Ligand SMILES: [Fe+2]
């Protein structure tokens with residue numbers, strides 16, 4: 001074990017204090033110091049202790065916001081910032097820049113799907129699968145699918161809707177494990193509600209099962225804080241598969257236009 005001399009001397013009360021100690025006292029102090037450090041190192045290697053559902057529930061009243069509020073609606077404990085106004089006829093790219101940013105997770109996820117040669121519908125689904133978390137978190141698969149449905153291929157919308165369900169179920173053949181992150185955020189003793197279990201049952205026999213499954217496969221590897229990603233590699237796929245309305249997102253009277261307007265103006269009182 002390496003000994004940090006400065007930290008060791010400081011732990012004894014500084015150089016003056018050390019100078020007053022005899023040789024034997026110093027040797028003994030060093031031994032104690034190293035034992036403590038060793039204990040700390042072992043403690044650091046312990047497996048992470050995940051909370052229970054009850055412990056997570058106990059956190060609810062410790063927060064000034066609800067956990068399900070979309071990212072544009074909360075400063076997560078700090079004051080929110082003024083958001084830059086959206087252009088009059090906003091495009092998906094504008095929303096990525098001004099409302100979904102930094103969007104690292106979805107960009108990494110789509111980058112992985114592209115590198116591993118997945119279909120354009122899957123790459124698109126990966127790129128969009130969690131964008132709706134800026135608006136709302138619970139049931140984000142269903143909300144996200146509705147947000148994008150008027151503008152993207154049916155398979156991509158299916159993949160977005162159901163990736164939420166398949167995240168709760170491992171699939172060894174596809175290379176998807178239940179994520180540690182879910183032990184952390186739902187509790188290690190969490191059981192998905194009945195409607196999720198029923199949806200999973202439906203999906204297992206569905207001809208498009210692999211569409212949402214492949215989104216979950218790319219979800220796992222998409223949390224690298226050092227990866228450099230951008231929307232540029234996906235412009236061609238967006239051009240081919242995202243039907244950008246000429247009036248701008250929010251103003252084309254589509255079934256999800258109001259969701260885009262809410263994202264554009266989250267500070268409106270009504
Ligand atoms: Fe998700």
Ligand SMILES: [Fe+2]
Nearest residue numbers: 105129130219
């Ligand atoms: Fe995700």
